[in-house]
Amino acid sequence: MTQHAARPTSKDVARTAGVSQATVSLVLGGKWRGRVSERTARQVRDAAGALGYRPNLAARSLRLGTTGTALLVVPALTNDFFARVYTGAAAVAVAHGFGVVLYPSPAGVGPAVSPFDPGRTALDGVIASSMAADAPAAIRGSRLPLVMLDSDPAAPGPAACVNLDIADGMRQVAAHVLGLGHREVLHLGSAVPSWTFDVRADALRRAARAAGARLRSARSALDVTAAREAVTAAVAGTGPRPTAIVCDDDILAAGACKALRRLGLRVPGDVSVTGFDDLTLATAVEPELTTVGLPAERVGERGMEALLAVLDGREPEAGDLPVRLVVRGSTAAPAR
Amino acid sequence: MTQHAARPTSKDVARTAGVSQATVSLVLGGKWRGRVSERTARQVRDAAGALGYRPNLAARSLRLGTTGTALLVVPALTNDFFARVYTGAAAVAVAHGFGVVLYPSPAGVGPAVSPFDPGRTALDGVIASSMAADAPAAIRGSRLPLVMLDSDPAAPGPAACVNLDIADGMRQVAAHVLGLGHREVLHLGSAVPSWTFDVRADALRRAARAAGARLRSARSALDVTAAREAVTAAVAGTGPRPTAIVCDDDILAAGACKALRRLGLRVPGDVSVTGFDDLTLATAVEPELTTVGLPAERVGERGMEALLAVLDGREPEAGDLPVRLVVRGSTAAPAR
DNA sequence: AGGCTGACGTGTTACGTATAACGACGCCGT
DNA sequence: ACGGCGTCGTTATACGTAACACGTCAGCCT
Numbered sequence: 001m002t003q004h005a006a007r008p009t010s011k012d013v014a015r016t017a018g019v020s021q022a023t024v025s026l027v028l029g030g031k032w033r034g035r036v037s038e039r040t041a042r043q044v045r046d047a048a049g050a051l052g053y054r055p056n057l058a059a060r061s062l063r064l065g066t067t068g069t070a071l072l073v074v075p076a077l078t079n080d081f082f083a084r085v086y087t088g089a090a091a092v093a094v095a096h097g098f099g100v101v102l103y104p105s106p107a108g109v110g111p112a113v114s115p116f117d118p119g120r121t122a123l124d125g126v127i128a129s130s131m132a133a134d135a136p137a138a139i140r141g142s143r144l145p146l147v148m149l150d151s152d153p154a155a156p157g158p159a160a161c162v163n164l165d166i167a168d169g170m171r172q173v174a175a176h177v178l179g180l181g182h183r184e185v186l187h188l189g190s191a192v193p194s195w196t197f198d199v200r201a202d203a204l205r206r207a208a209r210a211a212g213a214r215l216r217s218a219r220s221a222l223d224v225t226a227a228r229e230a231v232t233a234a235v236a237g238t239g240p241r242p243t244a245i246v247c248d249d250d251i252l253a254a255g256a257c258k259a260l261r262r263l264g265l266r267v268p269g270d271v272s273v274t275g276f277d278d279l280t281l282a283t284a285v286e287p288e289l290t291t292v293g294l295p296a297e298r299v300g301e302r303g304m305e306a307l308l309a310v311l312d313g314r315e316p317e318a319g320d321l322p323v324r325l326v327v328r329g330s331t332a333a334p335a336r
Numbered sequence: 337m338t339q340h341a342a343r344p345t346s347k348d349v350a351r352t353a354g355v356s357q358a359t360v361s362l363v364l365g366g367k368w369r370g371r372v373s374e375r376t377a378r379q380v381r382d383a384a385g386a387l388g389y390r391p392n393l394a395a396r397s398l399r400l401g402t403t404g405t406a407l408l409v410v411p412a413l414t415n416d417f418f419a420r421v422y423t424g425a426a427a428v429a430v431a432h433g434f435g436v437v438l439y440p441s442p443a444g445v446g447p448a449v450s451p452f453d454p455g456r457t458a459l460d461g462v463i464a465s466s467m468a469a470d471a472p473a474a475i476r477g478s479r480l481p482l483v484m485l486d487s488d489p490a491a492p493g494p495a496a497c498v499n500l501d502i503a504d505g506m507r508q509v510a511a512h513v514l515g516l517g518h519r520e521v522l523h524l525g526s527a528v529p530s531w532t533f534d535v536r537a538d539a540l541r542r543a544a545r546a547a548g549a550r551l552r553s554a555r556s557a558l559d560v561t562a563a564r565e566a567v568t569a570a571v572a573g574t575g576p577r578p579t580a581i582v583c584d585d586d587i588l589a590a591g592a593c594k595a596l597r598r599l600g601l602r603v604p605g606d607v608s609v610t611g612f613d614d615l616t617l618a619t620a621v622e623p624e625l626t627t628v629g630l631p632a633e634r635v636g637e638r639g640m641e642a643l644l645a646v647l648d649g650r651e652p653e654a655g656d657l658p659v660r661l662v663v664r665g666s667t668a669a670p671a672r
Numbered sequence: 673a674g675g676c677t678g679a680c681g682t683g684t685t686a687c688g689t690a691t692a693a694c695g696a697c698g699c700c701g702t
Numbered sequence: 703a704c705g706g707c708g709t710c711g712t713t714a715t716a717c718g719t720a721a722c723a724c725g726t727c728a729g730c731c732t
Binding site: 345346347357358360361362365367391392394395396397398399400 | 717718719720721
């Protein structure tokens with residue numbers, strides 16, 4: 001590990017500016033009002049600029065006991081919900097002089113990779129998505145403050161939770177679909193167990209029962225091909241054909257549309273399909289998906305705000321974030 | 337920033353194990369063969385385990401002058417090409433006791449966020465995607481070793497490059513499309529300038545000229561809606577309607593398909609469409625896209641290998657990675 | 673017996689930074 | 703003239719780790 005061209009230290013800056021290292025630290029740290037004259041301050045800044053000085057972050061962290069970096073654990077990079085969460089979190093972080101580092105959870109990258117035990121990166125706290133199901137245990141071992149996103153508020157561990165009103169989202173979907181007149185509904189859920197998916201299933205079940213609609217269930221991994229196969233199997237199964245398929249995720253909905261098209265059924269003419277999350281995928285397919293829009297950036301912002309609050313010993317803000325049904329072209333009244 | 341429950345240090349471990357701090361460091365660092373007896377070594381390990389000791393990374397980095405962390409700069413999280421690059425890079429990194437941190441380049445997150453100047457995270461090196469066009473300048477200022485991915489090999493700056501044989505990929509596309517008999521071709525390129533896109537355009541132009549085909553061009557931002565609008569405008573324009581649309585990216589191709597469908601044209605019956613990159617999107621849409629498959633994981637692996645080589649003062653491996661045309665349902669011979 | 677060797681550890685230092693504690697210097701009021 | 707005080711800056715120290723250079727002690731050869 002060769003050190004390229006020996007980076008200048010604050011001591012070097014001090015020498016060329018003709019002051020002590022402490023003064024350099026004061027000036028560059030911004031805490032010099034009334035302690036250092038404007039003239040020497042400028043000398044220091046000039047010297048730092050001339051040398052291309054950058055503070056050594058390891059030394060700073062060691063001294064301060066703080067890294068100014070948070071970790072965001074997400075289950076999948078491909079899902080742009082999480083990309084938007086990151087954007088929101090990063091915006092808040094930067095505004096507070098913090099950094100955010102992204103970590104795709106083990107599921108996506110193999111169990112050998114854990115940022116917590118080898119602890120490669122020095123961190124002040126962790127924000128984890130609910131779908132990174134194994135994260136809490138690993139993080140607890142690291143003793144870092146943890147903020148959970150979209151997760152069971154009753155679960156122990158996290159210092160704070162940021163939740164979406166998922167149940168209300170599914171109720172909106174159900175009201176829309178049932179309101180169109182559908183009474184034979186297939187629920188396509190995720191095969192990976194997770195609180196958010198349980199909430200969806202529960203809300204849909206209640207709504208269907210209240211409306212007297214028949215509800216069947218199928219499950220699939222969160223990818224288009226798996227969803228296509230699951231729907232093909234479910235539709236080919238016994239019993240009356242569903243007139244609407246309510247999916248836990250836009251990815252599943254895209255797979256459902258493909259399955260139906262291959263079976264010679266038209267969406268929404270023969271079968272209506274709904275998604276969830278309003279990913280970019282929702283408007284990339286034809287027809288565009290009726291789905292539930294999630295304030296992903298707000299989730300990221302609230303998550304980061306909550307982490308900063310916890311770090312400061314303050315109380316994080318509470319309350320669920322609202323979601324909104326987006327009606328597009330994949331739903332219509334049932335034929336006949 | 338409260339320190340939760342004062343983490344134990346190596347000195348604490350030393351005290352409870354009844355040895356000196358130096359011995360703890362030797363044992364836990366693994367360099368004790370012949371320097372410490374097996375019995376004391378076990379005592380140390382037991383004490384460390386009992387206290388839940390984790391080395392302080394800031395202190396370690398400060399002492400070692402190395403962080404064991406690399407930064408991967410990507411232009412977009414949503415694009416799963418980069419997710420796969422990350423997977424490959426992470427696998428190699430972990431095998432070498434390294435960590436990888438992900439950074440979506442400013443374009444995706446606002447120019448205020450730069451990991452280099454504020455330098456929040458301590459790094460040993462940077463791997464940057466070509467599309468993060470402004471990265472090299474910012475990184476040069478940080479004096480970190482830089483590996484560029486899929487970028488102009490003639491450009492100065494990077495310590496190493498990992499390249500795909502993009503030109504060959506486009507030649508394969510052209511051979512396929514022209515071989516089907518298409519002579520009226522529309523090239524849908526990216527509106528953001530980048531080496532990889534220039535290579536695509538150049539390769540296609542040469543192939544079209546050699547085959548005597550007419551080639552028009554349109555440009556679009558890398559999102560489905562923008563591509564749809566660009567294609568709608570281009571097809572509605574003057575001159576004979578193209579029978580094939582060659583796109584620089586699957587996202588553009590998805591937009592092209594949507595535009596054509598809305599214009600009442602069938603893919604591939606009336607117009608053939610090709611993509612590039614073989615994203616998951618390519619098989620999520622109907623028809624599935626004929627596109628160019630890229631060994632994304634290999635790119636990530638090679639990138640990380642190259643960075644580790646540079647860090648060790650070794651010579652990084654050279655040579656382009658091959659790409660492969662994947663023929664699916666979006667291309668056919670032209671009507672008539 | 674004396675000194676050498678190898679096994680087993682320990683004392684000490686340095687990494688680069690931030691900050692508490694401590695001057696030196698000039699200016700003022702009395 | 704002298705203490706006091708604001709201004710401007712320095713000295714010294716600690717953060718937790720890794721590793722160099724040294725000690726100590728038993729055993730063994732000569």
